[in-house]
Amino acid sequence: MGSLDTKDELTVLVTGFGPFKEQYPVNPAWEITSSLPDYLPPNRAKDPASSRSSDAPPLPAVRILKHGPVRVNYEVVRDTVPKLWDNTERKLDYVIHIGMAGPQHVYAIERRGHRDGYDKKDVDGELLGDEQRRKREGDKWIWNDVPAELLTDLDIDSIHQKWVEYSPDNLRLKVSEDAGRYLCDFIYFSSLAHLYKQERPRKVIFFHVPLHSDQDSLVRGKELAIQLIRSVCEVGLEKSAS
Secondary structure, three states, rough: OOOOOOOOEEEEEEEEOOOEEEOOOOOOHHHHHHOOEEEEEOOOOOOOOHHOOOOOOOEEEEEEEEEEEEOHHHHHHHHHHHHHHHOOOOOOOOEEEEOOOOOOOOOEEOOOOEOOOOOOOOHHHHOHHHHHHHHHHHOOOOOOOOEEEOOOOOOHHHHHHHHHHHOOOOOOOEEEEOOOOOOHHHHHHHHHHHHHHOOOOEEEEEEEEOOOHHHHEEEEEEEEHHHHHHHHHHHHHHHHHH
């Protein structure tokens, strides 16, 4: 295995949330995340030649790091995200946050995160309370001067196109513009805002999976996560080479 710092290797960090209250003692987000291999496997889903031009750069080894389960708690997320990005012992090329959505069999990648509007209690019954914190702390508030919406710097539409090409035909894969103003949206915006404040490229994406945790759903979610990682890396490599 090569060093994390070698230029011929990409590193993708994937996070997944833990249990969500009594209704969902098993969160498919973490089950999918924890099941991912340590390295991106060869593409077996579909022929990559069908969606990649012959002059596109070959994909190097892609190391997959997993973090979690992340507690569905605002303060835990706020404390965790900077540590993920600022760990000097490893270089991250991309981060993919995975979270649970509703019962519909829809898989979505999110384009944007939101700063405000978090009025639901977390798993520990706590509100975010940022409106009060903002008034109290003024320009010392953590997101002072950060826009109300932030978009990823990744080419979501190209990633989505490639992801669809690599994935089973009978699945609903979409681009979403609203991550829900809860912990999923919050961890996404926390990453986007942290990178925005540091003037670093916002190479992060959020992946919403259905709430189902049966074996078939988890196997399907794992395959889609693998193909999403592949799509993110390939599009990024194509952009850097152009």
